[in-house]
Amino acid sequence: MASITFREVQGESLKYWLLLGGIGLFVLLGLGAYLYMHHHGHVVTGMDNQVVWGLPHVFAVFLIVAASGALNVASIASVFNKPMYKPLAPLSAVLALALLAGGLLVLVLDLGRSDRLIVAMTNFNFKSMFTWNVFLYSGFFGLVGVYLWTMLDSNVKAYSKYAGTAAFLWRLILTTGTGSLFGFLIARELYGTALLAPMFIIMSFAYGLAVFLMVLFAAYAWTGRPLGDAVAMRLKSLLAVFVAAVLYFVVVQHLTNLYFAKMHNVEAFILRDGGIYTQLFWIAQIGLGCVLPLVILLTALGRQRAWIMVACALIVLGGVAQMYVTIVGAQAFPLDMFPGMKVSSSFFDGEVHTYAPSLPELLLGLGGIAIALLITTFAVKVLRLLPANLDDATVAKLEHAV
Amino acid sequence: MSEINKQPASEDRRRFMGTAAAVAGLAIAPGVLLYEVAHSKSDDVGVSNQTRWGMLVDSTKCATGCNDCVTACSTENGWQMPEQSKHPRQAPQWIRKLELEDPLSQVKTSLPMMCQHCAEPPCVDVCPTGASFKRADGIVLVDRHICIGCRYCMMACPYKARSLVHEPLNDTQKQDVPRGIGCVESCTFCVQKVDRGDGTTACVEACTAAGHNALVFGDLNDAESEISKLLRTLPTKEVRADLNLNLGVRYHGI
Amino acid sequence: MRRNHMKLLMHHRDETVHEGVRTKKYSLKQCINCHASKETGSVTAAKDNFCVSCHSYAAVKIDCFDCHSSKPQSSAMMHPLSVEGAHLKHQMAAQAGVQVSVKDMAAMAEGVK
Numbered sequence: 001m002a003s004i005t006f007r008e009v010q011g012e013s014l015k016y017w018l019l020l021g022g023i024g025l026f027v028l029l030g031l032g033a034y035l036y037m038h039h040h041g042h043v044v045t046g047m048d049n050q051v052v053w054g055l056p057h058v059f060a061v062f063l064i065v066a067a068s069g070a071l072n073v074a075s076i077a078s079v080f081n082k083p084m085y086k087p088l089a090p091l092s093a094v095l096a097l098a099l100l101a102g103g104l105l106v107l108v109l110d111l112g113r114s115d116r117l118i119v120a121m122t123n124f125n126f127k128s129m130f131t132w133n134v135f136l137y138s139g140f141f142g143l144v145g146v147y148l149w150t151m152l153d154s155n156v157k158a159y160s161k162y163a164g165t166a167a168f169l170w171r172l173i174l175t176t177g178t179g180s181l182f183g184f185l186i187a188r189e190l191y192g193t194a195l196l197a198p199m200f201i202i203m204s205f206a207y208g209l210a211v212f213l214m215v216l217f218a219a220y221a222w223t224g225r226p227l228g229d230a231v232a233m234r235l236k237s238l239l240a241v242f243v244a245a246v247l248y249f250v251v252v253q254h255l256t257n258l259y260f261a262k263m264h265n266v267e268a269f270i271l272r273d274g275g276i277y278t279q280l281f282w283i284a285q286i287g288l289g290c291v292l293p294l295v296i297l298l299t300a301l302g303r304q305r306a307w308i309m310v311a312c313a314l315i316v317l318g319g320v321a322q323m324y325v326t327i328v329g330a331q332a333f334p335l336d337m338f339p340g341m342k343v344s345s346s347f348f349d350g351e352v353h354t355y356a357p358s359l360p361e362l363l364l365g366l367g368g369i370a371i372a373l374l375i376t377t378f379a380v381k382v383l384r385l386l387p388a389n390l391d392d393a394t395v396a397k398l399e400h401a402v
Numbered sequence: 403m404s405e406i407n408k409q410p411a412s413e414d415r416r417r418f419m420g421t422a423a424a425v426a427g428l429a430i431a432p433g434v435l436l437y438e439v440a441h442s443k444s445d446d447v448g449v450s451n452q453t454r455w456g457m458l459v460d461s462t463k464c465a466t467g468c469n470d471c472v473t474a475c476s477t478e479n480g481w482q483m484p485e486q487s488k489h490p491r492q493a494p495q496w497i498r499k500l501e502l503e504d505p506l507s508q509v510k511t512s513l514p515m516m517c518q519h520c521a522e523p524p525c526v527d528v529c530p531t532g533a534s535f536k537r538a539d540g541i542v543l544v545d546r547h548i549c550i551g552c553r554y555c556m557m558a559c560p561y562k563a564r565s566l567v568h569e570p571l572n573d574t575q576k577q578d579v580p581r582g583i584g585c586v587e588s589c590t591f592c593v594q595k596v597d598r599g600d601g602t603t604a605c606v607e608a609c610t611a612a613g614h615n616a617l618v619f620g621d622l623n624d625a626e627s628e629i630s631k632l633l634r635t636l637p638t639k640e641v642r643a644d645l646n647l648n649l650g651v652r653y654h655g656i
Numbered sequence: 657m658r659r660n661h662m663k664l665l666m667h668h669r670d671e672t673v674h675e676g677v678r679t680k681k682y683s684l685k686q687c688i689n690c691h692a693s694k695e696t697g698s699v700t701a702a703k704d705n706f707c708v709s710c711h712s713y714a715a716v717k718i719d720c721f722d723c724h725s726s727k728p729q730s731s732a733m734m735h736p737l738s739v740e741g742a743h744l745k746h747q748m749a750a751q752a753g754v755q756v757s758v759k760d761m762a763a764m765a766e767g768v769k
Contacts, residue, residue, distance in 0.1 A: 041583045043568040048491040052553040052566065112551015112566055112584030115719075120550050123531040130530035130554050186524060186645060187560040335562050337515075337641055338502055338656070345515070346472075346484045347498040347562065348491065446682075448675025537676060545673045546723050547666075573698075575725045577685050582723030597676050 004087045004398065006384035009223050016381070019222075023374045030367015033360040034109040042112060045361050050353035051331045056110040058323045059365030062207065063103030063372060064137075064178055065200055066319070068171040069208015071096040071144065073235075075171075078147075078164025083398050084234060087387040088216070089164075093148040094379045095212055095372075096171075097141065102372030104137055106364055129177060129184050136174040143167045152384065175204045182326070189266045190330035195256075199249045203319065206242035210315040213239065217309055219380055220390070228392035229303075236308050240297040243315060247290040250322075262339065269333050269352070270325065277329040280321045289318010328355055454540040454650070455591050456622035457606070458629050458638065461513035461655035463616035464499075471514050471617060472497050474608030478592060480576035494565030496589045497605060502656075511656060514605065514617070517542060517563035517589035518641065519650030525555035525564065534586075540622075540650055541591045551584040560642050564588045591619070591650075622650070658710065665720075684724055692728040700726040 009016075037044060047054040074092035077085035108114060124131045147167045150160035179200030185191040213235055220227040254271065257263040270281055293311040301307040332353045337343065343350030380386055387394075475497045476483050487493035497516035503509070519542045525534045526542065533549035536542045544555075544564075556564045570583045578594040581587050592603035606617040620629035638652040668682040680686045691706040692699050699706040700721050707726075711718050 041569045042566060043489055043492055048489075048568070049494065049556070049565045050491060050562075052556045112553065112586070113549065114551075116548070116550045119548050120531055120552075123533075123548050125526075125529050125532035127527050128530045128554070130528060130552065134530065181554075184528070185558050187558055331557070335560065337500075337561060340505070341511075342503040342505055343500055345498045345500045346490075347495045347515075349498070349500055349515075349562065446677055446679050448671065448677050535674065537674065539676070543673065545670075547669055547673070570722075573721070573726055575723065577688075577725045577727065577729050580684075580723040580725070585723065593676070597678050 004390075004394065005388040006087075006090065006386065007388045008384055009219075009381045009386065015222065016377075020374070020377060023370045023377060026363075026366050026370035027374055029363045030106075030365075030370060033363035033367065034114075037110075037360050037364070038114060044358065046356045046358040047361070048353075048355075050348050051328060051355040053327055053331065054355060055324075055328075055357040055361040056106050056364050056368075058320060058327055059368050060103045060106040060110070061178065061327065062320050062323045063099050063106070063368055065175060065204045065323075066207040066211050066316075067096050067099035067103060068140070068175045068178075069204035069206065070099055070212045071167060071171050072205060072208055073212055074147070074151075075164060075168040078161050079168045084231065084395055086398070087390060087395075088212075088231070090148065090151045090383075090385045091216065091219070091380070092212060093144050093151065093167075094383070094385055095215055095376055096208075097144050097148070098372040098375035098379070099208075099211065100137060100140060101375060102368040102370070105371055106368035109364060129180050133174075133177045133181065136170070136177045139170055140167075140174055143170050171204075172201065175201045182330075187335060188330050189263060189333065189336060190270070190326070193253075195249070195253055199246075199253065202242065202245045202249055203322065206239065206246045206315060207319040209235065209239045209242055210312040210319070214309060214312045214316070215376060217305060219386055221305075223386070225386065226389055226391040228390055228395055230392045230395045231390055232305065232308065233303070236297055236302055236311075239312070239315070240294060240302075243290055243293050243297070246322075247286070247294075250286070250290075265336075266333050270329055274329060274332070274352075277325050277332060281325050281329075284321030285318050285325060288314045289321060290315075293318075331355075449537060449539040449597075451538045451540070452623060454622040455519070455596065456540070456620065456629060456650040456652065457519075457591070457603070458618040458632055458636075459513055459651065459653045460616045460618075460636070461511055461653055463614050464512040464514070464655075465614070466501055466510060466512045468512070468614065469499060470608045470612050470614065471605035472499060474604040475516075475589070475592075478576070478595070478604035479579045479590070480574065480581065489568065492566075492568040494567055494587060496565070496587070513653060513656065515561060515563075515641070516605075516651070517559075517591075518561050518647070519589075519591060521648035521650070523647070524558040524560065528554045528558040530554065537593075541593055541596070542588075543590055543593065544586055544588065546580065546582060546585040546587070549585040551586065553586060555586055559588075560645055560647070684720070685729065688724075688726065689728040692726070697728065698726040 045054065070092055072092070073085050074089035074096075076082050077089040077092075108117060111117075111120075120134070124134075126132075143163070144167050147160070147163040150156045150158075150163045176197040179197035182191045183193055183196035216235075217227070217232075219225075254267060257267050270277055272278060274281075293314050296302055296307050296311040296314075302311070332355060334343070334348075334350050334352065337349070472495075473483065475481075479496060481494050481496060484490045484493050484495055484498075497514055500513055500515045502511040502513070504511075519536075519540055521536075521540065523534070523536055523542050526536050529535075530552060531548045531550055533545045533547075534542070534555045535545060551566065553566055556562075556566065564586050565588065566586050567581060567583050571581065575581055579590075592600075592605075595603060602619050606619040609615065609617040618629045618632055620627040622630060622633075624630060633652065636654045638654045639656055640647070640649040640652060641656070665684070669684070671677045672682050688699050693702065693705045696702045696705055700708050700718065703709065703712055707718055707720075
């Protein structure tokens with residue numbers, strides 16, 4: 001087999017420390033936001049008894065979904081035996097771990113009683129999807145950790161296919177579990193559907209690959225290592241397929257809902273009358289997050305690195321917007337306890353619930369992203385994750401050697 | 403010819419019957435006594451599912467603007483009335499009055515809404531730590547010792563019954579009703595009153611005392627309780643009955 | 657008791673919350689009713705109050721009183737003539753050096769609602 005040289009990022013450049021410092025600053029801000037929220041209670045956030053999961057959860061779920069998707073590249077390499085992807089596998093695994101760590105941290109730090117984490121680790125209700133998720137996330141760390149080990153340590157390289165397959169299957173179950181967190185809730189009209197689990201799977205494909213591409217391009221550009229078009233174009237085309245699939249799921253979801261009279265009110269809310277949620281849906285999620293990236297990736301623009309980066313950034317933005325509409329938008333619409341009746345109360349029944357994210361929530365969410373980036377930036381420096389050379393010639397040798 | 407025995411049944415036989423009856427009585431009596439004892443709750447034995455607590459709301463007797471049940475609950479359980487809170491959107495409300503209007507006929511209905519104490523509670527299913535649980539006697543509670551404040555139960559509740567305590571309570575809690583920051587709470591059917599034998603809840607007490615008589619609380623498993631008798635005479639419905647949760651709270655007049 | 661009080665408290669709390677057992681032995685409120693300080697009316701307000709006296713020394717944060725009231729049920733409890741203030745008689749007896757038998761204590765405790 002043609003050999004690919006993996007090498008840690010060398011050098012002590014100022015830019016590296018500035019990068020670490022910048023990311024570190026957001027980590028500190030996130031920590032500060034957490035301490036502030038924990039000390040004063042959730043009264044300092046925009047979340048209330050009507051919209052109980054807000055911006056922190058949007059970021060956390062996005063990071064968790066992207067984490068399982070980031071593992072995709074490694075899975076294609078180990079499970080589906082595509083030689084071109086094999087050099088990218090270690091970075092893919094580390095990025096998956098880093099994104100999951102960031103997402104989980106945000107989720108855990110937002111708990112009303114985050115000091116009771118040990119209670120959460122020792123008292124389990126096995127009927128709860130949340131509990132299964134706890135096991136799925138922990139298992140993910142373990143399995144991907146082992147998988148990474150098989151990729152980095154030549155003594156156990158032979159097991160990499162098995163570890164990779166296990167991690168791949170686990171990550172599918174994990175994302176199904178994340179989608180089912182909402183899919184299993186019968187109370188709200190936009191939840192309680194089996195569609196959410198596969199939709200989250202396909203979203204993870206898109207978001208994960210978008211984040212991976214951004215990290216890959218940035219890492220190679222900033223370390224001066226060559227990254228050939230063979231890799232870039234293949235990944236770009238794959239990303240276009242995933243984004244198209246996400247668009248398909250969203251269209252099917254809303255078209256189906258629109259067929260039922262009982263869903264007309266909530267669909268009108270999301271698609272037309274929901275103010276910020278409608279804007280986020282059409283402009284951010286559909287327009288910027290799906291249509292524009294598809295235009296970029298499928299036309300001549302997609303042959304330029306800069307434009308691919310733009311498309312990836314738009315997909316990430318659209319993904320966060322999609323999470324916002326899915327998580328917050330569904331809560332903003334009031335529960336339909338008396339269908340057909342007008343309801344009002346002192347507890348804000350029967351009216352659209354307002355929600356304005358607060359600064360501590362935003363900083364906490366950004367802190368989670370920062371943690372993920374910090375781990376990745378640190379890992380590429382100390383571990384042999386990045387191939388020294390991924391130009392077209394090297395990649396061609398890889399493909400023909402098999 | 404048989405001599406008509408003018409003598410009554412022999413003394414022996416009478417004595418035998420008497421003794422037999424006495425022995426039989428003695429044999430059954432402890433059983434009867436024990437049966438009574440078994441039915442009354444012994445103090446250090448927990449609650450059982452022989453009882454199922456429930457509430458009947460007669461919304462035809464509920465007036466728009468009447469808040470007696472809400473005021474009573476907040477007084478008994480120590481939470482602030484929403485009008486008095488500095489953060490009304492984040493203030494816990496264990497019970498609230500819903501004002502309904504039919505858009506076609508403009509007919510108005512008023513009714514209190516609180517935790518429905520479902521027999522199949524979605525909040526219990528989704529709680530990651532098991533803090534949200536259903537007691538044997540049907541009361542759905544939050545064990546605030548293990549609640550981690552994740553609010554998943556609030557997402558799951560079809561009746562928006564649950565509230566998070568968003569601010570520190572600064573030792574203003576009632577001694578009988580511990581509640582704290584970061585934990586989720588909801589109507590407890592005044593479990594502190596029920597457990598000490600009051601047989602009623604604060605809201606029902608207040609509504610009855612004020613003469614509205616819209617609320618009835620009692621044991622759904624006891625066929626002779628007031629609530630069971632009323633349920634057999636009045637047509638009642640569950641809110642969101644299509645969810646099939648088998649609620650402990652039933653409504654007449656919706 | 658010092659080493660095992662949490663085991664006791666946690667077992668009792670589970671019995672109370674999940675089973676509804678609220679006898680005096682299981683009730684935190686009853687502990688507080690007796691052990692609340694006369695001056696501060698609380699078990700946690702001042703450094704020498706019942707719970708804080710050990711916890712501040714051991715530097716272990718107490719979680720209980722985020723939710724539980726640290727004050728006894730009613731101030732009338734403290735009045736020596738109040739039947740509910742039988743504990744005070746016990747305390748006074750202890751201070752006077754008079755022997756109070758376990759049976760007497762139990763009888764007084766059971767007599768208090």
